[in-house]
Amino acid sequence: MENSQETEPTFVIALAKQDKNSDDFVASLKETMPKVKVVRVKNSYKDLETIKEDIRLQWPVYEAQGAIIISTGISTSKNKVILTAQKFPENLKKLVQLKYGKDIEFEIDEKFVIPQPSGSAARFKKWNTLGGGIGISSSSGDCSTAATGTKNGVRFIITAGHCVKNNGGAVWQFENLSENFVGVQHFDARNSHGDRYGIDLGLVRITDTARTLSNYVLKNGTSGYDANFNSTGNFYEFQNICKAGITTDYTCGLVGSVSRDAKYTDGYTYKDVAQLDSFKSGETLAKPGDSGGTVWSGETLLGVISGVGTFTYAAKISYVPSLFGNDFQIKLN
CATH class of the missing domain: 2.40.10.10 (Trypsin-like serine proteases)
Structure with missing residues (x-):
């Protein structure tokens, strides 16, 4: 939901698929909910889940080449998979971007410290x-x-x-x-x-x-x-x-x-x-x-x-x- 200067909110719906059924759905929705905003996106949530799991399976490969990975997740607002790392070498980053293109975004947090268990x-x-x-x-x-x-x-x-x-x-x-x-x-x-x-x-x-x-x-x-x-x-x-x-x-x-x-x-x-x-x-x-x-x-x-x-x-x-x-x-x- 986006903020609006008007008193009524604007609801945003992202659609990855465009065909007659989706077009009819959007038209019907706009008739009953004028404040609906439709955004066409490349990837469905299922597509992003597939990419995320594929990347996660590659973690040992990336870490063997010097990466220190914190997590992988999905940003629905950006329509991308977010790979968060303490360290990710530039040459490796280019290879990953070559494979996934704009579907992946890197967030580097060099100050991140992993909490250690106490064994109490x-x-x-x-x-x-x-x-x-x-x-x-x-x-x-x-x-x-x-x-x-x-x-x-x-x-x-x-x-x-x-x-x-x-x-x-x-x-x-x-x-x-x-x-x-x-x-x-x-x-x-x-x-x-x-x-x-x-x-x-x-x-x-x-x-x-x-x-x-x-x-x-x-x-x-x-x-x-x-x-x-x-x-x-x-x-x-x-x-x-x-x-x-x-x-x-x-x-x-x-x-x-x-x-x-x-x-x-x-x-x-x-x-x-x-x-x-x-x-x-x-x-x-x-x-x-x-x-x-x-x-x-x-x-x-x-x-x-x-x-x-x-x-x-x-x-x-x-x-x-x-x-x-x-x-x-x-x-x-």
Whole structure:
């Protein structure tokens, strides 16, 4: 949407294909929405996705020739793929431009520094104050926590749905495992939109009355929480994000894709996940065990680590009201 000096906004639609059907569509749209502006572009979003993935597959080749790549992403406003790098040799840049032409644009950030994980053992300790980025263990596996919340006076931990797939099963923290009971697996939303198709969010119902809730996140702390969130929000393209989990600790990256469905090895297809790309090529933001961990930006909670592998995926925290009820309150202060 563009800003206008008039009181009504102008909506911009980009079309890569021009034929009778698209022309008729534009004519019909303009009749009902006079403020619509149609821009003809070379590439469809699918075309740009293809170019982006092709470039990503070439990262090891480029880096072997001296490039230090941060990320690849899509700019819909520029109708281009954006390759962001700390360093990209000029001779290599010319070769890439020769292949992709005006469909690619380079952004060089020589001052960029990749955040390093801390390897904090604190995630495995007993936490009487519950928050994000700490460990939980159950019959569903070892996972991480994203946040806490309440509904009708009942207290919960928010994690990934596949971390609580055995409803009613016990959940512990790691230190003194047999004595460190936290609660029970309560709700798995992975079937929320059909058989084996849904949102990978889940809840642990806290039954240990000695535990308290917080909006804290264990980022790099060794003896206490050292980050927090005070609001929830949505992912957007190229957004800087960070995550906290028990395996790879604190890592940061960019949002590579705001929305896609991802099929997992457990046979489920997780709906509308955000794809998160590491700042460091060849590495993922998360590994097994990080599932359920906090994904945030600044002091805004965005999601929960869902899938790991070539890409890292995050379930969106914005689904909480529709899945857990409008009266579910995420702890934000």
